[in-house]
Amino acid sequence: QPCWREYLMTRIEQNMVVNCTCPISECRAQPTTAFIYSIVSSEEIIAKYEKALLRRYVECCSNLTWCTNPQGCDQILLKDGLGYGAACSKCSWISCFNCSFPEAHYPASCSHMSRMTCAKCNHGFCWRCLKPWRPNHKDYYNCSAMVSKAAWQEKRFQDYNERCTFHHHAREFAVSLRNSISSIREMPKIRNLTFVFDACKVLEQARKVLAYSCVYSYYNQDTESMDIVEQQTESLELLTNAL
Secondary structure, three states: OHHHHHHHHHHHHHOOOOOOOOOOOOOOOOHHHHHHHOOOOOHHHHHHHHHHHHHHHHHHHHEEEEEEOOOOOOEEEEEOOOOOOOOOOOOOOOOOOOOOOOOOOOOHHHHHHHHOOOOOOOOOOHHHHHOOOOOOOHHHOOOOOOOHHHHHHHHHHHHHHHHHHHHHHHHHHHHHHHHHHHHHHOOOOOOOHHHHHHHHHHHHHHHHHHHHHHHHHHOOOOOHHHHHHHHHHHHHHHEEEOO
């Protein structure tokens, strides 16, 4: 038993207990949950084991997922029936279930978010002509694209990137303000500040939509629909600034 206990505790600590087999190389037998409970007595180790089982269960269920809040949340979410706007019941974070981006990014589509950079294949290309950098396009100054068009594209990207960054920072300010008001509300003899707290939540959501509107607008090539989008975005931005 001491040998088994040390073996299982090590596997649990290393997060390798799921599907672990007998330490004898010729034996493929797997320890059962009942066996592990009878061998391991530490409550802390057992808690880690149960978390490992839960993680494995969620990974095996296609309709289950973890909340993607980057601040950390252990809530399990049911994908079925959760459209845009459905928030985590524990931390209120709104996740995107269709791509690897950690939060819902309306109005930008999932393809918009994945086109920002390629962290998977590190594909290199010229920002002027968009042709692959290798094997022939090794020198930046050999690009045959028009400088005026490239400069316009660069300026366009910088403008949208600056606007997107501004709204993300403004969103962080709204979150900070909401947290401050939340602590004030807990103080005795303070009048009801619920309406201010709700206003901060609206402000946070508006900044989020404005930030991802920049991504949507940058990649949208339909100039006819973009006029309407820009008008709506400008109107929302004015109202948000006023709030």
